[in-house]
Amino acid sequence: MGIRIGILGYGNLGRGVEAAIAQNPDMELVGVFTRRDPASVKITTKGVSVYHTDDAEKMTDKIDVMVICGGSATDLPHLTPKYAELFNVVDSFDTHANIPTHFASVDAAAKKGGKIGLISCGWDPGMFSLNRVYANAVLPQGKDYTFWGRGVSQGHSDAIRRIAGVVDARQYTCPVEGAVASVRAGENPELTTRQKHTRECFVVAEEGADRDRIAQEIKRMPNYFADYDTTVHFISQEELDRDHKGLPHGGFVIRSGKTGFDGEHQHIIEYSLKLDSNPEFTGSVLAACARAAYRMNQEGQSGGKTMLDIAPAYLCAQSGEELRAHML
Amino acid sequence: MGIRIGILGYGNLGRGVEAAIAQNPDMELVGVFTRRDPASVKITTKGVSVYHTDDAEKMTDKIDVMVICGGSATDLPHLTPKYAELFNVVDSFDTHANIPTHFASVDAAAKKGGKIGLISCGWDPGMFSLNRVYANAVLPQGKDYTFWGRGVSQGHSDAIRRIAGVVDARQYTCPVEGAVASVRAGENPELTTRQKHTRECFVVAEEGADRDRIAQEIKRMPNYFADYDTTVHFISQEELDRDHKGLPHGGFVIRSGKTGFDGEHQHIIEYSLKLDSNPEFTGSVLAACARAAYRMNQEGQSGGKTMLDIAPAYLCAQSGEELRAHML
Numbered sequence: 001m002g003i004r005i006g007i008l009g010y011g012n013l014g015r016g017v018e019a020a021i022a023q024n025p026d027m028e029l030v031g032v033f034t035r036r037d038p039a040s041v042k043i044t045t046k047g048v049s050v051y052h053t054d055d056a057e058k059m060t061d062k063i064d065v066m067v068i069c070g071g072s073a074t075d076l077p078h079l080t081p082k083y084a085e086l087f088n089v090v091d092s093f094d095t096h097a098n099i100p101t102h103f104a105s106v107d108a109a110a111k112k113g114g115k116i117g118l119i120s121c122g123w124d125p126g127m128f129s130l131n132r133v134y135a136n137a138v139l140p141q142g143k144d145y146t147f148w149g150r151g152v153s154q155g156h157s158d159a160i161r162r163i164a165g166v167v168d169a170r171q172y173t174c175p176v177e178g179a180v181a182s183v184r185a186g187e188n189p190e191l192t193t194r195q196k197h198t199r200e201c202f203v204v205a206e207e208g209a210d211r212d213r214i215a216q217e218i219k220r221m222p223n224y225f226a227d228y229d230t231t232v233h234f235i236s237q238e239e240l241d242r243d244h245k246g247l248p249h250g251g252f253v254i255r256s257g258k259t260g261f262d263g264e265h266q267h268i269i270e271y272s273l274k275l276d277s278n279p280e281f282t283g284s285v286l287a288a289c290a291r292a293a294y295r296m297n298q299e300g301q302s303g304g305k306t307m308l309d310i311a312p313a314y315l316c317a318q319s320g321e322e323l324r325a326h327m328l
Numbered sequence: 329m330g331i332r333i334g335i336l337g338y339g340n341l342g343r344g345v346e347a348a349i350a351q352n353p354d355m356e357l358v359g360v361f362t363r364r365d366p367a368s369v370k371i372t373t374k375g376v377s378v379y380h381t382d383d384a385e386k387m388t389d390k391i392d393v394m395v396i397c398g399g400s401a402t403d404l405p406h407l408t409p410k411y412a413e414l415f416n417v418v419d420s421f422d423t424h425a426n427i428p429t430h431f432a433s434v435d436a437a438a439k440k441g442g443k444i445g446l447i448s449c450g451w452d453p454g455m456f457s458l459n460r461v462y463a464n465a466v467l468p469q470g471k472d473y474t475f476w477g478r479g480v481s482q483g484h485s486d487a488i489r490r491i492a493g494v495v496d497a498r499q500y501t502c503p504v505e506g507a508v509a510s511v512r513a514g515e516n517p518e519l520t521t522r523q524k525h526t527r528e529c530f531v532v533a534e535e536g537a538d539r540d541r542i543a544q545e546i547k548r549m550p551n552y553f554a555d556y557d558t559t560v561h562f563i564s565q566e567e568l569d570r571d572h573k574g575l576p577h578g579g580f581v582i583r584s585g586k587t588g589f590d591g592e593h594q595h596i597i598e599y600s601l602k603l604d605s606n607p608e609f610t611g612s613v614l615a616a617c618a619r620a621a622y623r624m625n626q627e628g629q630s631g632g633k634t635m636l637d638i639a640p641a642y643l644c645a646q647s648g649e650e651l652r653a654h655m656l
Binding site: 019024096103127131132133134139260276281283285306307325 | 347348350351352427428431453457459465466469589593594595598599601602603604609612613616634635640643644646648651652655656
């Protein structure tokens, strides 16, 4: 029997976790939990049931790790601590500024339950964070850069859709090529928000809507667009559905640092991701993290954790011997 | 008082570790240990003594971690286990095929001494291994590629210097650009040794030596050159000293994998290093690993470890709180 996983929440991310579990023979999906009517939710994995979230707490003996797939704004702050008392849990909480608060409440709940509460797993926070920490550990004298894209930002797409006269929208965050090239060349540039990323918007407007006004409303929107060079393209719903249906994303974490008694040698560490599907990749990270949470709890550990607290070997299905022989 | 470090062996790597310790305010160099006459060894750090290796075992109460800087062929297989009984130790053992054997002997010694014996730290094995393991954990269905260079291979340079008529030599390992591009494009090519790397040699020949014979001897050398497209340039000692004195290196670890129930989405994870000084970068990794070894031992852990067994937070000077607030 493999590690028994539950998925709580079945949107894009929950489906990504489900697909990832199917790729990992040491894991087994026990059930999907939803706040909707379970009969209305169809999942892909054969022979696995959909339950109402109210049923989860009766299944603590059937599930080793619950993967909480919810939004960081309103779902995870209460869901992850709630379930961390009952199960080992993994979430993808990604509001960077609120991580310390979220960590504290998950840590308290997980310690109370003797479980592992592993938060902020994914790629940023997640894989990108790991690379920032490794690069800072190895090159303490240096400068960090994180670029995102080219990829779809769902938050920005949603913000455009809230504008009057907009039917649908897709927003791409794009790194500025010249800025990336300068960083890679070790020039250590000081970059403003505008110099690092541009924003490209594909908008379906209502018939007869004032496109100029919509474009101006987008470009002037504080926090989301005002600090960026933003391009707005008006297209048809058919074009949007045909050309912009995917959820690609990615980006780069680069650290440029110096070593030597006089800082005479320069080094560039770069980590990059090119992802066809943001939710499936994030779901795959969550699945690997579920394995680690299970193993750490089996060893008697409990409490709040992030990927920074996980020895890499815990994430991989192979044994320590296999990893040393073949991957080291 | 910081973490008290000893350096055993003072070649390029030992000097790299020394320079790294100077960049880390939470570490303190206690002494350099040499098999040569200590009076003949000049180090850079002010106020720190050079000792004979025979004195090391009398200093177990003065040193928290001993960084063993020796060769993987003959030094480390006996030095690391010997000192792992007395100190927390870190080495850069890099003969991939012999890692399981080396691990077993260091593990036994470290357990006996109640110390941490952390082996094979650096960038390959080391940072590259971490990235292979993370990428495999996240994308279990995929293909790994490791490219090295452009960088100086000291083993290959030494092999050329052993040829009759050769005064000095520098060998660069170069990734084949087309192969890297194909991997990055997600084409998952099957690549032979020859298709992945080329070898470029800069050779200083004795006056009157038969350059054609030397070039042929290089190109036909089994294991080292015969399986590669190899270029040989004859240059003067002055040119070699002027243009090829550094020890740059680097490379790429790329994993190309698929997610989704039908493998419908492709993802590329790439980690790359561009290093001006291979020994200083490796020394910087060893210093961060010394911090981790110390912390793990302080928590009561002992035995053989590799970087795959270290939670990333242990490597970084900052506290867990600081990392979660600023780097996650």
